[in-house]
């Protein structure tokens with residue numbers, strides 16, 4: 001698969017979000033299946049894997065997902081890029097003695113679960129009470145120590161990125177981004193392009209909506225399933241967003257691809273610094289999503305798709321707050 005860069009970190013053009021093996025989309029598969037699915041993705045050219053310390057069933061407990069990723073990739077670790085994330089409060093930083101010490105403690109725990117002595121990309125999962133400049137400074141020290149290769153922020157707007165970037169240049173920003181969540185187009189992605197920062201869209205298939213497999217009759221699970229609150233997936237908004245799904249189906253037929261692939265090919269064509277991390281619990285669909293990297297929209301196809309999309313109203317908006 002073609003490569004892209006998150007600053008100086010080389011990754012496959014499409015990465016893989018591993019969250020759903022632990023959290024967020026209902027029942028989780030047996031661990032052996034999850035490990036096999038991650039290894040299968042690697043064998044299909046994926047070198048970029050996204051996890052976080054908090055990805056555990058019902059977000060209770062720490063490290064379920066990191067352990068799975070660690071087991072799956074330990075034999076091919078040198079050929080892969082692992083991204084993980086931490087949460088940090090100012091109270092915890094005070095208890096640890098400094099932001100740097102607190103971040104380092106989280107990192108050491110993640111490295112142990114991931115069975116690695118270095119994390120390629122370390123994100124602050126959400127900014128909160130802790131100063132982003134102090135986190136940036138801590139990340140710079142961890143880069144100097146060789147414990148991480150690069151760092152990033154998630155769900156942030158340009159002013160926060162800029163404050164952090166002035167202290168320690170970022171490798172990546174991970175925000176929600178898809179055909180139905182386009183806030184980052186206004187200034188975040190342009191800022192990232194200008195400053196050589198990779199942009200990593202999460203929920204790029206809008207939690208399944210853009211695959212065209214979700215209908216108003218689809219029943220989501222009741223336990224630990226984000227689809228029960230994702231705004232575009234209420235019954236009324238699924239119906240409202242049908243024209244966007246129909247547009248994707250039209251291009252899918254034209255390109256001999258699937259709607260999910262077209263939605264990914266659209267963002268890959270649009271921006272050279274974008275590396276989406278679609279998530280799935282299903283081995284075959286993971287490969288389908290990776291193969292979006294081979295779906296090339298011509299300039300004209302892209303322009304027409306974009307202009308049709310711009311004329312359609314999006315029903316539901318999640319934004320940066322959740």
Ligand SMILES: NC(=O)c1ccc[n+]([C@@H]2O[C@H](COP(=O)([O-])OP(=O)(O)OC[C@H]3O[C@@H](n4cnc5c(N)ncnc54)[C@H](OP(=O)(O)O)[C@@H]3O)[C@@H](O)[C@H]2O)c1
Nearest residue numbers: 017018019202203204205206207208211260278279280281
């Ligand atoms: N930084 C953050 O705060 C944050 C927040 C959320 C997620 N993330 C990261 O982003 C990754 C991706 O986000 P996400 O999983 O929320 O959203 P997503 O990739 O937009 O969608 C995942 C959903 O779409 C379905 N799906 C995926 N590909 C499909 C296909 N080809 N055909 C049919 N259905 C398909 C999946 O179902 P099946 O499992 O049944 O295939 C799942 O229900 C996560 O794994 C995680 O690593 C980060």
